[in-house]
Amino acid sequence: MNVIAKPRLPTVLVIDDEIRSQEALRRTLEDDFEVFTVSSAEEAQRIMETEWVQIIVCDQRMPGITGVEFLKAVRNQWPDTLRIILSGYTDAEDIIAGVNEAGIYQYLMKPWQPEQLLLTLQTAARVHRLQQENQRLSLELRTAEPVLARRVEMKYERVKREFGLDAMIRTPGSPLNALCDLVEKIAPFDLSVLITGESGTGKEMIARAIHYRSRRADKPFVIEHCGALPDQLLEAELFGYKRGAFTGAYEDRSGRFQQADGGTIFLDEIGDTSAAFQVKLLRVLQEGEFRPLGAARPHSVDVRVVAATHHKLEAEVRAGTFREDLYYRLATVTLHVPxxxxxxxxxxxxxxxxxxxxxxxxxxxxxxxxxxxxxxxxxxxxxxxxxxxxxxxxxxxxxxxxxxxxADLLAPRILRTPAVDQQPDDLLDLIAVDGGLKERMEALEARVLKETMIRHRWNKSHAASELGLSRVGLRNKLLRYGLERA
The missing domain is CATH 1.10.8.60 (Helicase, Ruva Protein; domain 3)
Structure with missing residues (x-):
């Protein structure tokens, strides 16, 4: 059974040397507050040292010490507690001293009205709660900035690790090493880069590594695949548009160039763009400005452009299918991903x-x-x-x-490829291009045997059944070609 705790009531400390006055105050407040009543400042001091008191209601005239003097001491020791003076005398000097020295919240006169007193203390309790919340939020704000800055820095370092050159998986003898060395050299400089290579080689990873090794690393890295959209949609995506520029343009929208302002834009498959669009892109690279669709004036932008393509753009420039001026704007530095x-x-x-x-x-x-x-x-x-x-x-x-x-889990197209771990005196010798028909047929037979054995996890009975051989015949062929399980 779940027990829901009743919220704790605000605590009020009443200090009055008249017992009847104490009782009257308790009856008025006890439904809305947790009330402590004492007759002297000494008793009040002990309560304050053991209880969390939000509000003090103190009589001004007490034996040995005035209410203002006591509340002045409270202000120094417990400044968050709201202090209220209750007095039957309208002494202006007492009021001024209470405000200036004791920092009292309210000065109430006797005889007091229960409704007025209760309303005053309820308001005081809300003020105290808001003061505490304000202090907590102020403290969080003071600590939030360095904490958030540290979190951002940690995430930034993580992004640099995951998308930087360290994420390029390579061995000491890999052709990627020379490429990474070149990226290291050109990344800090604001030069346009053209990345070439077949699809799936990791051109986008190289573009990200360039960005996160540049002076723009703390600014946006924006990607647009240029081969996936027709001209009008690509223009709208890159340059943005104004409301009403075309059917369906119900609101203004910023383009990729505007989103990448100060950072890097990666134009993937730039070789798939049309000649008409290449003219518009050239203006952005030459002038550093673009015009959103439907806009009256161009917008300036500061963007580093990294483009990529699987096409041989130099050949397309010679053939006249890609603009020469755009090519040389894009290819200040050319990187080829093996x-x-x-x-x-x-x-x-x-x-x-x-x-x-x-x-x-x-x-x-x-x-x-x-x-x-x-x-x-x-x-x-x-x-x-x-x-x-x-x-x-x-x-x-x-x-x-x-x-x-x-290896039995591999697709057949992969299994049919000769393995590279074979010795020079077995299968590789049988695939010599200058061999006769007999040698070539034996090479083919050996390859079929090996692919079948791998698929059947080297189970000779299953492989022999599929190939239409006896188990002994299969074993002899495996021995003949030197085929053994790795």
Whole structure:
């Protein structure tokens, strides 16, 4: 059974040397307050030292000390407590001293009216609560700025790690190392950069690394895929538009260039834009200004442009399908991202990192890849590059029912690729281009045998059944071609 605690009432300390006056005050206040009554300043001092008192109601004329003198001491020791004087004498000097020295909240005259007294103390309780809330918020605001600044700095450092050059997975002999060294050199300077390479090689990661290593790192990094939209929509996305500029433009909207002001804009697949749009883009790069659709005046913008394409733009410039002046505006520095097949030495390390990410996505932990699976991954040319490798690993993980991902989980197109870990005296010798028909047929037979054995996890009975061979015949062929499980 849940017990809901009753909220605590505000605490009032009544100081009056007349017992009847104390009782009258208690009866008036006890429904709305927790009331303590005392007859002297000494008793009041002891209460204040043990209880959290929000309001003091103190008689002005008391034996040995006046109410103003006592409340002056309270103000020094407990400044948050609201102080009220109750007096039957209208002495102007007492009132002035109470306000100036004791900092009293209210000066009430005897005889008091119960309704007026209760209303005054209820208001005082609200004032005290608001004062406490104000102090708490002021303290939070004083600490919030450095705390928030630290949190922003920590997130910024995390972003730099996750999207910087350190996130580019590569081995000491990787072709990516030269590219990363070049990025390191050109990133601090406000130069336009053109990144070339096949789809899925990580051109966007290079663009982010350039941004987060530049002086604009604390400003926006904005992405627009130029090949996905027709001209009018692409123009609206990049430059924005005013209300009524076209059908469906019900309100003003800022474009990507305006959003990236002070930072970096990444124009992916710039080679897919039309000649008409290239003219408009050229103006932004030359003049540093653009005109939103439907706007009367252009807007200035300070943006670093990083573009990317899988096209060979130099050839397209020569063919007249891409503007030469725009090309040279974009390609102040040109970076080429190597295809995954050109850095096969990175594949085992890259596959391991992608597997870690895939386990988080699917929530399915495994111990890693078998040696045979890694050899097959390294041998495949990966026309879809890193994106294709990532999809293949997700597929393997989804299909797996063992702690380690074996080669039998790979797609057939990958299994049919000769493995790179074979010795010069076996399968690679059989694939010589100058061999005769017999040699080439044997090479093909060996490749089919190996692919079938891997798919059946080297179960000879299942493989022999599929190939129409006896178990003994299959074993002889495996011995002939030197095919063994890795």
């Amino acid at each position: 295809a995954l097949r050109d850095r096969a030495m990175d594949i085992p390390l890259l596959a391991g990192r992608l597997l870690e990410a895939s386990q988080s996505v699917l929530g399915k932990p495994v111990d890693g890849f078998s040696t045979e699976a890694l050899a097959c991954l390294a041998a495949y040319p990966w026309p879809g590059n890193v994106r294709e490798l990532q999809n293949e690993i997700l597929r393997m993980l989804a299909l797996s029912d063992t702690p380690r991902l074996g």
